[in-house]
Amino acid sequence: MSLLDHYAEQLDQLRQQGNFRQFRSNQQQGKTIEIQQQQMLNLSSNDYLGLASDLRLREQFFDETPNAQRLMSASSSRLLTGNFPAYEQLEATLTQLFHGRAALLFNSGYHMNIGILPALADAKTLILADKLVHASMIDGIRLSSAKYLRYRHNDLAHLQQLLTQYHADDNYERIIVVTESIFSMDGDETDLAALVALKQHFAKVMLYVDEAHAIGVRGQQGLGCAEQYGVIDAIDFLVGTFGKAVASVGGYLICDPIIRDYLINRMRPLIFSTAQPPICMAWTQFMLNQIVHMQAQRQHLAALSQSIQQGIQAKGFACPSTSQIVPVIIGDSTATVSKARQLQTAGFYVMPVRPPTVPQGSSRLRICLNTQFETADLTQLLDLL
Numbered sequence: 001m002s003l004l005d006h007y008a009e010q011l012d013q014l015r016q017q018g019n020f021r022q023f024r025s026n027q028q029q030g031k032t033i034e035i036q037q038q039q040m041l042n043l044s045s046n047d048y049l050g051l052a053s054d055l056r057l058r059e060q061f062f063d064e065t066p067n068a069q070r071l072m073s074a075s076s077s078r079l080l081t082g083n084f085p086a087y088e089q090l091e092a093t094l095t096q097l098f099h100g101r102a103a104l105l106f107n108s109g110y111h112m113n114i115g116i117l118p119a120l121a122d123a124k125t126l127i128l129a130d131k132l133v134h135a136s137m138i139d140g141i142r143l144s145s146a147k148y149l150r151y152r153h154n155d156l157a158h159l160q161q162l163l164t165q166y167h168a169d170d171n172y173e174r175i176i177v178v179t180e181s182i183f184s185m186d187g188d189e190t191d192l193a194a195l196v197a198l199k200q201h202f203a204k205v206m207l208y209v210d211e212a213h214a215i216g217v218r219g220q221q222g223l224g225c226a227e228q229y230g231v232i233d234a235i236d237f238l239v240g241t242f243g244k245a246v247a248s249v250g251g252y253l254i255c256d257p258i259i260r261d262y263l264i265n266r267m268r269p270l271i272f273s274t275a276q277p278p279i280c281m282a283w284t285q286f287m288l289n290q291i292v293h294m295q296a297q298r299q300h301l302a303a304l305s306q307s308i309q310q311g312i313q314a315k316g317f318a319c320p321s322t323s324q325i326v327p328v329i330i331g332d333s334t335a336t337v338s339k340a341r342q343l344q345t346a347g348f349y350v351m352p353v354r355p356p357t358v359p360q361g362s363s364r365l366r367i368c369l370n371t372q373f374e375t376a377d378l379t380q381l382l383d384l385l
């Protein structure tokens, strides 16, 4: 028996369950995507503001950025020689946007989430995480030496109960509550104002909020749900990614300057990985300069999202979404895959999402909207559901 047989059998099992995954090569232009000669509307991208596909902006960026600043490698971590001015400029911009708080950049949202919690949380720390937080935060929690518990998704009453119980426990010097603002699979959101109000009753509690799907999309300047609900200053660890609406790459943390210094000294993915190319910092900076002025696009996206949420509910599906991420929960994986295929044949690139990305029995189509769509684009999609 070959050593590979074990893996081949596991793959066969995935195929039988309808859970086998593979890469597909594609060509993208504007709001469309082409796969195997088939042109479809791209309803699976995280490019929520349509910035990644905007050729005019790309040209403007390269026109404004001389060759001397087009640095394609940092050649080392920031603690060695990788700390180019573009890094400090971008952090200064974030500090200015986020009420003077400190900012720290990471190579990706994944690096950020697997690095911050292990650096901050020791055996005297309890982590309470929402049941549906992103895999990157779960991995970060597992890499830490903290004890952790999950609270029921978006159930602040359950969280309050756990806080009351554990806050009195002298084994814990601090409790870190970990959540997303907009959740990546259900498209629903945490009531951040209520979460902050809850935290204020417990002296040992710090909040860790991931705005991966809210940065660019929510708030007057697109700074996320924390801006929208006026709680930027009350969230101890406000994190997000530039890889989605910001149309770039990298993660960021908004925090106290003490935490920033501490992470620079203790966070392994920050210390032991080559920093991103400085040109990516310059591009992120250029994107943020656009995003703060994109109120009209944010309003359009919100209206579009509301209209499709209502349409899906009218078809009899449960729709937890309050955002641009709109799931159509079908349940069975094979049925979900076949529905996705039907929609793709009709010209709508909607992807099935299956376990282990979502809980067993909750396979779904995941529709991601962006500002390039109009309500009329989606009428036929709703009919096909």
Ligand SMILES: *Cc1c(COP(=O)(O)O)cnc(C)c1O
Binding pocket: 108, 109, 110, 111, 113, 134, 136, 180, 184, 210, 212, 213, 241, 242, 243, 249, 250, 251
């Ligand atoms: C996408 C995502 C990440 C990972 O960010 P990357 O920059 O893509 O590595 C982290 N958290 C959440 C909630 C995400 O959706």
